[in-house]
Amino acid sequence: MFEKLKQKLKRIVERVGKKAAPEVPPEVPTRGPEVPSKAPPKILPHEKPGKKVKRAMKRILRKRLAPADVDDIVWDLQVGLLESDVAVPVADHVIERVKEGLTGRKLGRGEDPKKLAGEVLRQAIQEVLTTEQKVDLLKFIEAKRARGEPAVMVFVGINGHGKTTTIAKLARYLMGHGYKVVLAAADTYRAAGIEQLEIHAERLGVEVIKQRRGADAAAVAYDAIAHAKARGFDVVLVDTAGRMQTDVNLMDEMRKICRVAKPDLTIFVGDALTGNDAVEQARTFDQAVGIDGSILCKMDADARGGAALSISHVTGKPILFLGTGQGYEDLVEFKPEIILNALFGD
Numbered sequence: 001m002f003e004k005l006k007q008k009l010k011r012i013v014e015r016v017g018k019k020a021a022p023e024v025p026p027e028v029p030t031r032g033p034e035v036p037s038k039a040p041p042k043i044l045p046h047e048k049p050g051k052k053v054k055r056a057m058k059r060i061l062r063k064r065l066a067p068a069d070v071d072d073i074v075w076d077l078q079v080g081l082l083e084s085d086v087a088v089p090v091a092d093h094v095i096e097r098v099k100e101g102l103t104g105r106k107l108g109r110g111e112d113p114k115k116l117a118g119e120v121l122r123q124a125i126q127e128v129l130t131t132e133q134k135v136d137l138l139k140f141i142e143a144k145r146a147r148g149e150p151a152v153m154v155f156v157g158i159n160g161h162g163k164t165t166t167i168a169k170l171a172r173y174l175m176g177h178g179y180k181v182v183l184a185a186a187d188t189y190r191a192a193g194i195e196q197l198e199i200h201a202e203r204l205g206v207e208v209i210k211q212r213r214g215a216d217a218a219a220v221a222y223d224a225i226a227h228a229k230a231r232g233f234d235v236v237l238v239d240t241a242g243r244m245q246t247d248v249n250l251m252d253e254m255r256k257i258c259r260v261a262k263p264d265l266t267i268f269v270g271d272a273l274t275g276n277d278a279v280e281q282a283r284t285f286d287q288a289v290g291i292d293g294s295i296l297c298k299m300d301a302d303a304r305g306g307a308a309l310s311i312s313h314v315t316g317k318p319i320l321f322l323g324t325g326q327g328y329e330d331l332v333e334f335k336p337e338i339i340l341n342a343l344f345g346d
């Protein structure tokens with residue numbers, strides 16, 4: 001995961017180590033040409049020699065990053081982030097933080113500039129991965145269950161980015177936590193949309209509510225919710241057709257599904273491999289129906305990392321899960337540490 005970006009960040013950290021040059025002591029003013037400029041400064045009468053030596057040592061061992069060096073490093077960082085398809089505002093935020101963290105920083109004896117750079121960078125990236133808005137899915141479902149209501153989740157996104165697979169993975173995950181799950185086959189648009197969900201459901205032993213192809217998707221979602229209420233299901237996962245954000249009719253259809261289903265959580269499912277496009281799509285879907293969070297799929301194949309680094313900062317909505325493969329078990333609860341460890345771990 002993120003091998004390319006990891007290497008880039010590593011190189012930046014290495015450069016900080018090289019740039020953190022020893023601080024040059026101020027030149028001793030000389031009286032005339034006969035005094036060699038490198039002559040050791042005289043010991044002041046009130047100072048003990050030991051103290052003086054110690055002070056000089058401390059000076060030499062102390063290192064400082066000059067603003068020009070920081071600018072140089074930051075430029076490299078900016079190029080590295082943008083090449084990794086990190087969204088511009090996210091790259092800007094990281095760069096600002098790194099600048100603040102490094103400029104003029106003096107390093108004491110024994111302090112490792114590479115370690116400092118790694119920490120500053122890690123902190124900056126942690127910030128862009130953390131949103132004010134949080135979703136604790138299991139707690140949320142539990143609270144709804146306590147009120148005797150099913151938690152309704154609608155999944156939206158572009159064609160082929162992983163909605164149906166993610167719903168299957170999530171159904172397994174939630175059943176593993178003891179919840180009764182029902183699926184709504186509200187992708188009535190694509191030819192094999194319903195069958196695909198049914199195949200997963202059969203393998204997992206989950207019930208599916210469906211109608212025929214071409215039926216009103218909102219009605220399918222409505223039926224599934226009514227069924228869940230009547231039969232005491234805890235969670236309804238609504239699959240929807242994939243759609244481009246530019247397709248006006250399908251975007252209207254999605255709005256209708258959300259109006260009718262009144263989901264507790266609307267989740268954008270994005271493909272990490274599409275990088276910044278996934279971030280822009282999340283933003284458009286958020287504007288259309290108001291998303292509560294994202295799930296990023298295909299993280300197993302993503303070497304750049306741009307989408308994962310950008311999507312929550314740009315939308316202000318948290319990432320809930322990461323899809324890390326095609327198997328049902330390849331779903332990981334999101335924590336910033338997963339990304340941070342992938343980027344900065346050994």
Ligand SMILES: Nc1nc2c(ncn2[C@@H]2O[C@H](COP(=O)(O)OP(=O)(O)OP(=O)(O)O)[C@@H](O)[C@H]2O)c(=O)[nH]1
Binds near residue numbers: 161193296324
């Ligand atoms: N490697 C990998 N492949 C994934 C992941 N998630 C989904 N896929 C694959 O991506 C392809 C498309 O997934 P679907 O779940 O059908 O995508 P969708 O969004 O439902 O597609 P539409 O119904 O056409 O909109 C399938 O071949 C999945 O196996 C993942 O996390 N990693």
Ligand SMILES: [Mg+2]
Binds near residue numbers: 164239
């Ligand atoms: Mg699908």
